[in-house]
Amino acid sequence: MPQSLMATYKRLDVTFTKGEGTWLWDKAGKRYLDAISGIAVCSLGHAHPAVTRALCEQASTLVHTSNIYGIENQQRLGDALTAISGMERVFFSNSGAEANEAAIKLARLHGHHNNIKDPAIIVMQNSFHGRTLATLTATGNRRVQAGFEPLVKGFIRVPYGDIEAIQALAQSSQNIAAVLVEPVQGEGGINIPPGGYLGTIRKLCDDNNWLMMLDEIQTGMGRTGAWFAWQHENAKPDVMTIAKALGNGVPIGACLARGEAAELFAPGSHGSTFGGNPLVCAAALAVIDTMTTEEIPAKAAALGSYLVTGLAAELEGIDAVSEIRHAGCLVGIQLDRPCTELVGMALDQGLLINVTAESVIRLLPPLNMSSEDADTLVQGLSRLIREFTDN
Ligand SMILES: Cc1ncc(COP(=O)(O)O)c(C=O)c1O
Numbered sequence: 001m002p003q004s005l006m007a008t009y010k011r012l013d014v015t016f017t018k019g020e021g022t023w024l025w026d027k028a029g030k031r032y033l034d035a036i037s038g039i040a041v042c043s044l045g046h047a048h049p050a051v052t053r054a055l056c057e058q059a060s061t062l063v064h065t066s067n068i069y070g071i072e073n074q075q076r077l078g079d080a081l082t083a084i085s086g087m088e089r090v091f092f093s094n095s096g097a098e099a100n101e102a103a104i105k106l107a108r109l110h111g112h113h114n115n116i117k118d119p120a121i122i123v124m125q126n127s128f129h130g131r132t133l134a135t136l137t138a139t140g141n142r143r144v145q146a147g148f149e150p151l152v153k154g155f156i157r158v159p160y161g162d163i164e165a166i167q168a169l170a171q172s173s174q175n176i177a178a179v180l181v182e183p184v185q186g187e188g189g190i191n192i193p194p195g196g197y198l199g200t201i202r203k204l205c206d207d208n209n210w211l212m213m214l215d216e217i218q219t220g221m222g223r224t225g226a227w228f229a230w231q232h233e234n235a236k237p238d239v240m241t242i243a244k245a246l247g248n249g250v251p252i253g254a255c256l257a258r259g260e261a262a263e264l265f266a267p268g269s270h271g272s273t274f275g276g277n278p279l280v281c282a283a284a285l286a287v288i289d290t291m292t293t294e295e296i297p298a299k300a301a302a303l304g305s306y307l308v309t310g311l312a313a314e315l316e317g318i319d320a321v322s323e324i325r326h327a328g329c330l331v332g333i334q335l336d337r338p339c340t341e342l343v344g345m346a347l348d349q350g351l352l353i354n355v356t357a358e359s360v361i362r363l364l365p366p367l368n369m370s371s372e373d374a375d376t377l378v379q380g381l382s383r384l385i386r387e388f389t390d391n
Contacts, residue, residue, distance in 0.1 A: 011159055012347055014077075019046025020372045022366050024352070034352045035377050040186070040218050043245035043287075043296070045366040048284045051248045052064045058282035065278065067271060074279035080288045081153055084227045087240060087256035088338060089266065092276025096217035096243035097130025102270060103180065103239045104134050105214045106257060109153070109264040110211050111177030118153070120176035121213075122169060124160040126188035126357070129180065131233035138180060140188070161193040163200045178211035178239075179204070183229035183327075186218035189357030190325045190332025205238070211261050213239040217253070217365035218330070221245035222367055225301030225328030250283040252276070291367075292301050297328075300367040304328040307363065307374055314382035320389035331363040332356075335389070342388055350381045361385070 016026040016032075022045055024032045037043055044051065058073070065071060078090040093099045104121065111119020123129070127140040136144050137152040139158075145151060156173065158165035160181075168177060179201055185191035198214075205212040212235075217254070219229040220242040226232050228240065238261040243253030254276075257264070274280075308326045311333065313320045323334040338358045346353045354362045365377065385391075 012344065014347060019236055021045040021047075022369050030350060032347070032350045032352050033373060033376055033380070035363045035381075036352050037245075037364050037366050038249060039354065040223060040244045040364040041247075042249050043221060043223065043300075043367045044290055044369055046249075046250050048248060049287075050290045051250075051283050054282045054286035055250065055279065058279050061278075063277065063279045064274070066273070067275065071276060071278055071281065073278045073285060074124045074276040077276070077281040077284050077288075080255060080285060081242075081256060083287050084288065084292075085240065086236060086258070087262070088258040089256070089262040090346055091255045091257075091270060092281070093243070093253040093272055093295035094251045094274050094280075095130070095253050096215075096241065097132045097135045097253075098272065098275075099217065099241035099243050099255045100129045100138065100180070101132055102255035102265075103178075103215075103241050104138065105270060106239055106255070106261055106264050107178035107180070107211055107213060109269070110261060111175070113260075113264070114177070114209060116177055118175055120154045120156050120173065120175050122166060122176060122179040122210075123155050124181055124185070125157055126160055126185055126191060127180075127182055127215075128185070128187035129227065135169065142203050160188070160191055160196060163194075163197065163204075166201065166204055166356070170204060176208065178213050180213045180215060182215045184224065184330055186330060187356055189334070189360040190327075190330060192325050192327060192361060196233070198230055198233045202235040202237075211238040213237060213241070215241050217241055217243045218364075221287070222297035222300045223328055223330050223364070225304060226297050227291075229327060246287060247280055247283045248287050250280045252280040252284050264349060269350050294368065296367050300328045303365070303367065303369060303374060304331065306371065307331060307365070307378060310375065311382065314378055315385060318385065318389055318391045320391070321385065329344065329363075329365055329367055333361040333363075333385070335359045335361065335385075337389075339388065342384060344379045345384055345388065346381070349380055349384065351377070351384070353381065 129135040214237040
């Protein structure tokens with residue numbers, strides 16, 4: 001790999017030069033079935049014609065002005081996002097971590113408005129919220145934090161899925177301003193909380209005047225079978241962050257808020273040079289338009305069930321497969337052993353998968369994947385798992 005790049009990534013030995021739908025091609029012309037979508041980013045597949053068209057048209061008209069001027073596409077995208085989410089106002093960033101930074105700042109403003117001197121945010125074990133200093137502190141993974149101390153103050157951690165731990169904090173702590181949680185933990189291993197978890201957090205936030213802040217960066221934009229995962233339980237947050245699939249590959253994130261939280265930022269309190277520029281907003285508008293007309297959230301629910309039913313049938317009887325967990329097209333196959341090796345084995349076979357939390361095979365396929373491609377994925381992956389586990 002080139003020496004001119006900082007060594008932040010342990011890269012696989014492959015470079016792609018072309019993508020179309022669910023497929024990628026490498027420099028040698030070898031074709032790969034993409035079951036990871038650039039980690040939940042290209043949910044409409046690669047080079048989606050509507051997104052490509054929107055980008056080309058916008059690039060030939062106006063790419064960037066500045067947030068010191070009005071930006072028509074940003075306004076239109078704000079309207080589209082508030083319409084599909086029922087949230088009220090949007091701040092645009094360039095990444096997921098920055099969207100979470102905005103949420104963290106809102107929590108601190110909320111705390112100070114309520115006379116809390118050192119406001120704290122409840123966060124979860126095994127969570128992932130990003131790599132900036134505040135978001136890596138919020139992240140519940142020591143490997144992400146190690147070496148970057150001193151960490152940021154103002155986070156209290158509890159086990160994911162444990163309502164009683166949050167209730168106990170409501171009794172014992174006076175300085176809490178917000179709860180920040182993923183509806184399903186993605187990087188943490190496709191961890192699905194007990195039913196009613198988000199609804200109970202909603203109630204605790206109401207009872208204690210905390211902001212309920214959902215990180216939907218991986219779960220959002222249709223991935224779990226609804227536009228946003230909280231919609232399955234109708235547990236509407238005060239603040240929600242999204243990124244990843246919002247631009248189908250163009251870097252854009254957003255922090256959405258409603259009620260009092262939507263009024264906390266004032267001119268000068270937050271900003272971003274590139275955030276929500278005409279080009280990225282054109283792409284995101286095309287994404288929302290396409291996802292709406294093609295009913296992508298419903299398709300994601302159906303595709304997720306189809307994949308998991310197929311996998312369950314193919315993997316039946318393999319003791320090393322302890323569990324298959326999924327929320328729509330966010331799929332985790334839990335093995336009883338570390339299985340990072342499978343990523344390279346799959347690559348050799350022309351299949352792109354991911355392993356997270358060491359022993360969880362993670363699938364994040366494009367949400368509009370055809371049933372033929374889904375069958376190819378199920379067959380190919382099941383064969384590999386059998387080989388890997390000697391079955
Ligand atoms: C739930 C969640 N939050 C935040 C992030 C960080 O997003 P980004 O890498 O765009 O900063 C990620 C990225 O994987 C994520 O999955």
